[in-house]
Amino acid sequence: MDLYPYFRPLLMAMEPEQAHRLVLGALKAGFGPSNCSHDESLKSTLWSREFKNPLGLAAGFDKDAEAIAPLLALGFGFVEIGTVTPLPQPGNDRPRLFRDRKNESVINRLGFPGKGLEFFARNIDSFRQRAAPVSGVLGVNIGINKGTLSPIDDYRLCLGRLEPLADYITINVSSPNTAGLRDLQARKELDQLLSGLTSTKPLLLKIAPDLNLAQSVDIAELALQHRIGGLVISNTTLMRPAELAPHLKNEKGGLSGRLLKNLSTELIRDFYQMTGGTIPIIGVGGVSSAEDAYEKIKAGASLVQLYTALIYQGPSLITRILEGLTDLLQRDGLRHMSQAVGVETGTGKVQAKAVV
Ligand SMILES: Cc1cc2nc3c(=O)[nH]c(=O)nc-3n(C[C@H](O)[C@H](O)[C@H](O)COP(=O)(O)O)c2cc1C
Known part of the structure; x- marks a missing residue:
């Protein structure tokens, strides 16, 4: 049974960050529902990992890796934890998280608050050593400390x-709330960064939706040249669309949720085309229904993530999206989700392999 509608008024009446802490605490204490989707048409293999479905939780919800198992149990195919920084840090002054309820959007300028790398790593260790493993793929999102003298060393440490x-x-390299971070998306800086980071695991790059065409072309070229494992498109935007609630127009920070949806989908389409569909894309930004997720897949995303819609709609949204996606595939006469990836762009390279 979906209890979220009963708790929602209470959570919405609370200060947003306190509400978030309460939800995270409830999940950790085992109060989260358990859902699962076993539809074969949504399973895929990417980076030699099996995804039971294409819907993931975006970075920022579980910054300290405290609730991995309960989050996966909600029905997500994968969860991206972090952003983690090498050292603990408090983040920006409060208030720093603001809701636009009418537009199901949020502005945040948290600035990577967190307990740091060691705490984070120990939490993953505990998750990996659980007696009752939970299925699902685990992504880790890494960042830099405020005022660090060497960003690349911070990434290397993580x-x-x-x-x-x-x-x-x-x-x-795309959160707007750490001074200088987005500058790492510039050609020279990004080239140096990608040359200096090597990993035995797939390395993905998360980019901002506020890039101009020249910047996007540079990033696409470097992504191909450095053979990066994937692109996460996108982070929050600095744009302030006309529909945004007037009392939020002057709040600094990144905007997420419905008001970000089209901007991020367009960028997914651009990058899918620029890379000829050869680099897997995780599409994120304003997904709040099966139709939204499907739009991102057709624009070129092999996987999809969400965060803000969960605040407004609660965990039953996950099952709704997954069931809705299965229906949309059937409606379009497709046997498997991979057949829909990028179809709208005409580029036509299938990314995720079906699990058969
Ligand atoms: C409160 C909040 C905190 C976030 N923190 C992070 C973060 O630490 N690292 C990151 O890469 N993205 C972070 N994001 C961005 C999300 O991962 C996602 O890219 C963005 O919100 C767009 O998705 P959505 O519209 O479904 O929320 C955060 C978003 C929100 C709303």
């Missing part, structure tokens, strides 16, 4: 410690 524990690793 990578070295977490590589053995993660199924894939996302290099976050």
Whole structure:
């Protein structure tokens, strides 16, 4: 039974960050529901890992890797934890998280608060050593400390410690709330960064939706040249669409949720075309229904993530999206999700392999 509608008014009345802590605490204490989807048409293999379905939890929800098992049990095919930084840090001053309920959107300027790499790694260790393993793929999102003198050393530290524990690793160069971070997306900086980072696990790059065409072309070229494992498209936006609630127009930070949806989908389409469909894309930004997820898949995403819609719709959304996706595939006469990846772009390279 879906209890979220009963708790939602209480959570919405709370300060957003407190509400988040409460939800995370409830999940850790075992109060989360257990869902699973076994539809064959949604299973795929990517990076030699089997995904039971293409829907994942985006980075930022579980920054300290505290609730991996309960989050996977909600029915996600994969969970991306982090962003983690080498050292613990408090993040920006509060308030730093704001809801736009009408638009099911959020502005955040958290600034990577977290307990640091060691705490994070130990939590993954405990998850890996559980007596009752939970199925699902684990992505780890890595970042840098505020004011670090050497970003690349921060990434290297995180990578070295977490590589053995993660199924894939996302290099976050796109959060808008750490000064200088997005500058690492520029050609020269990104080239240096990607040359300096090597891993035995797939390395993914998470990019911002606020790139101009020249920046996007540079990133696509470097992604191909460095043979990166995948692209996560996208992080939050600095744009302020006209529909945004007026009281939030002047809040600094990254916007996520419905108001980000089209911007991120367009960028997915661009990158799928620019890379000829050869680099797997995780599509993220404003997914709040099966139709939204399907749109991103047709634009070129092999997998999809969400975060903000979970705040407004609760965990039953996961099953709704997965069942809805199966129906949409059937409606279009497709046997497997992989047949839909990028169809809309005409590029036509199938990414995720069906599990047969
Ligand atoms: C409160 C909050 C915190 C976030 N923290 C991170 C983070 O630490 N690292 C990251 O890569 N993305 C972070 N994100 C961005 C999400 O992972 C995602 O890219 C973005 O919110 C778009 O998806 P959505 O519209 O489904 O929320 C955060 C988003 C929110 C709302």
